[in-house]
Amino acid sequence: MSVKILAIDTSTEHCSVALVVDDQWFVRREVSPRGHAQKILPMVDEVLKESGMTLNALDALAFGRGPGSFTGVRIGVGIAQGLAFGAGLPVIPVSTLEAMAQGAYRQAGATHVAAAIDARMSEVYWGRYARQEDERWAAVTPECVIAPETLVSQMNSDQETWYGAGTGWQAYQDALSGLPFSVVCGEVLYPDAEDIAFLATLAWQRGETVTAEEASPVYLRDQVAWKKMPGRT
Known part of the structure; x- marks a missing residue:
């Protein structure tokens, strides 16, 4: 199926933009702890210019x-x-943890991925994914925010060797070493717009889009985020 989707990601230190036009890819990425708001739109302009596309000609964002x-x-x-x-485009929200699973498959062929992003406050954003025959990812462990020690105490053993993706593995190496299954950590540290775009093409084919008004973030730590907003205590 012919599809044209632009994807952006600013959820971590890694800022990235990807545009897929049929089977052609146009990607920009940069590790930058700050300045995402200033960097992302010029990156969007660059991939659109390189591809010869305009926003209006795309299928989704x-x-x-x-x-x-x-x-x-x-x-x-x-x-x-x-x-x-x-x-006037529909929107496709994509899980950053699932995007890291796709990144692990793209870079290393991993089909069982344990994604852990350092969430600060002695916690990780966590999810485990298994790749299906239709290229989708099944959530073996639903995404959550959790202390590594609590995570270790709640996990059951299994026979799979899991690919460890994300910054959480290095940040909490000692605590996570107690997990009751085998983990081999790889080079995927952050979600990437290229993998978000790929997962979005699958969602597009299934008709899973929302309007711009309906697009919403997933913080997992909603109460903490709410308290940090100006005027809240």
Whole structure:
């Protein structure tokens, strides 16, 4: 199926944009702890210019809907909504943890991925995924925010060797070493717009889109995020 989807991700230190036009890919990415709001739109302009496309000619716009940095996720959904509104495009929110699973498959052929993003406050954003024959990912462990020690105590053993993706593995190496299954950590540290775009093409084929108004972030730590907003205690 011919599809043209633009994806953006600002949920972590890694800022990225990807455009898929049929089987052609146009990607920009940069590790930058700050300045995502200033960097992302020029990156969008670059991939559109390189591809010869305009926003109005696309089928949909995808974004990393979290979990991740509260500020980064908020920037991503805001920019995605603004671009989609202006171009009249539907929106496809994609889990950042699932995107890392897809990144592990793209880079290392991994089919069982344990994704852990450092959530600060001595916690990780966590999810485990198994790749299906139709290229989708089944959530073996639903995404959550959890202390590594609590996670270790709740996990059951299994016979799979899991690919460890994300910054959480290094941040909490000692605690996570107690997990009751085998983990081989790889080089995928962050979600990437290229993998978000790929997952979005599958969602597009299934008709899983929302309007720009309906696009919403997933923080997992909603109560903490709410308290950090100006005027809240």
